[in-house]
Amino acid sequence: MAIVKNIVGLIAAIAVTAATMGVAVAAQGQAEPWQFGFQDAFSPVAHEMHAFHNLLLVIITAISLFVLALLIYVVVRFNRKANPNPSKTSHNTLIEFVWTVVPVLILIGIAIPSFSLLYYGDKVEKADMTIKAIGYQWYWGYEYTDHEGLAFDAVMLEEDQLKEGQPRLLATDNTIVLPVDTNIRLLVTAEDVLHAWAMPAFGVKIDAVPGRINETWMRIEKEGMYYGQCSELCGARHGFMPIMVKAVSKEDYAKWLVKAKEEFAGIAPATTVASAASVTQ
Template identity: 45%
Template sequence: MAYPLQLGFQDATSPVMEELIHFHDHTLMIIFLISSLVLYIILLMLTTKLVHTNMMNVQEMEMIWTILPAAILILIALPSLHTLYMMDEINNPLLTVKTMGHQWFWSYEYTDYEDLAFDSYMITANDLKFGELRLLEVDNRMVLPTDLPVRMLVSSEDVLHSWAVPSLGLKTDAIPGRLNQVTLMSTRPGLFYGQCSEICGANHSFMPIVLELVPLKHFESWSTSLA
């Protein structure tokens, strides 16, 4: 969860989010180097006679400004493709959860368990308990085990929604009539918050997501008590 005056991303909770943060830092450094080089050249142009006909028409300069951008694109594309394939890869998920978006709440169905399904509504400000977060708490949290690959199937019953949890690096569109899937795996237990990231109507900002990630034995106890 974000905290006041925070700079940067939330702490990574999954391998995917760790890769996304590394890629962000990698790309940001390239942008910083490009900006510094351009600023240096502009300063030279303003303070010296760098812009001269016999300096701007040489073949060496043309080779540099052709090869350098190509090399920069390769440095950005390679880690980007690696991260994209990592996000799309689904290897033998041990649990499947179907997420449906509604106006304006989420419903979850654990397809590997019989009759384990529930709706998740936001808790209003008047019903919040001490320490609970306004506009982020729900009456039924989605409980998942840690250190296990989980497949999320995301769709919608009415309009476009978007199921997003920033600390896990997840953002999947919920589209009526279409089933999107994404892999989720957490490396540590805890409570993780998200919200619908698609403008889906008047109460768009009132359908939060709360994931409670627990060790496997606690998840089994929870699922047994509800099934």
């Protein structure tokens, strides 16, 4: 009995710890310990993706239950004991018509919101600002194209460089600072091999292709720190290309721009080594 109580107590302690960690981490826009499902959405595109996923979940659940019911019916109704003399029927026009047309109609019903979502996330009609992300082996470079000369690299911090509260394998030396409630055009390319700029909280995952510029957009809804990673297998250090975005108010963003232009003045991408920690505070 004591063993059972100890096990229950241990499980409860683990659950409380995981829940506490989850709340703390979720506010930073990254995955939670023991997470089930998507990260919370903080962009219109991410909200639409979650809604589409929930719609598909309903559809596939209904299909799975229907198929399961048919299988149970067949097993019960047509097993050797219940049906010793099986029918010799080999063709049924109505059934074949139904099992051909119904799946087609289901796919059409799925395709309509799917294409709508693809179009919605593809390009912003009116961008308030533009930022360009460039994939290198193995880090990201960023250019604020609306502000000439404002560019820097973001390299992952090693464990001995992390400050309190910074997540391992996700924090970078320089932070992308973006304003909330702003339509942000994101241009993505690569210098060497294929990369992919992925930020789950914003519903963004776009390939970075050498010699090509891909485009998407986002509108961050809440201030905070958000984390993503390269999601294309790009080489030996693929797992060490994190993305760190700090979302701030428009007023704080304007102040950051003034300091950032001084901090990164004359520093070209792929050569930046200075940390932006003092700029982002």
